[in-house]
Amino acid sequence: MNRSAMSLAALVALGLSGFGAFSSLAPAAAGTAAIVAAATERTETFAIENMTCALCPITVKTAMEYVDGVKSVKVNFDAKTATVVYDPSIATVEAIARASTNAGYPATPAGQGS
Template sequence: MKRTGIILAGAFALGLAVIYPGGYLPTAALAASATAQDEQTTVFDIENMTCALCPVTVKTAMEAVTGVEAVDVNFDKKNATVTFDPSVANVETIGIASTNAGYPAKARD
């Protein structure tokens, strides 16, 4: 019975996509395009990174902030490059997330 319900729901969703050409995919594509234009990238200097696991912890903490799109942590340079939506997140909140995880982060000017 469950399989029949799933098949019917899938067929219904596909039918809506055919009937309504402005369906979810174009809207999502437009939203992604708008987001890409509104992104901001900031480099943070990170303290206390001493082992190979430290960058993972910093990345996880920063990615947990709503609005953060990408985090690239460089262990050798002791920094993190963060791409985020400034209408949702800000530099201070991202730095605090890393600091609360034990790795104080300061945005470069």
Template sequence: MKHFSKHLVAAAVLGLSGTIMLPLAVPAFTLSASQAIVVKEQTRTFAIENMYCAACPITVRKAMEGVAGVKSVKVNFEAKTATVVYDPSAVTVAAIAAASTNAGYPAKAIGS
């Protein structure tokens, strides 16, 4: 009977196939390509100077959209503002303002 217990333990360790079965090591934290860490987009509103006609907002929008990292731009002609959604890891607020300023429409970030 002693031998039977030893064989039972050996069978449990080796498994039914006769190979040693060990648990697989799994990393505590892994990311797939689709789960990569994504920096949140941010939204910033800019006060825009020198907008006097219906074509001005188009020029401002195109200038700001041309900056790498800018996702979208909405210009409000009446309020003289532009609201920009951007990736802060790819572009700075200063670079977005400079694009509008360089197109002839000085821009300054409003708020924090």
């Protein structure tokens, strides 16, 4: 191998070994992003009216998930509630309730938001 080829191989090897040191920081950065995202999320529980059959919770969940900023919806048929995790910089409690109400299932905040 000539000298320039050996120099190039050495630089590539050093570059790759240095990349490993920086790639070990990626999980920490991802963890920080998850913490920031969790800090900006809110949870609100809604009382849901008119749920009478097994398909009702699916309709409520689908309507609420359609609102931009909603991260997750869990509907409890027996308790007639829906617990929604959302980004308050995008979605509002009013918009989430309106989505369910417009689908035929009036929703009102149960006052347990965080």
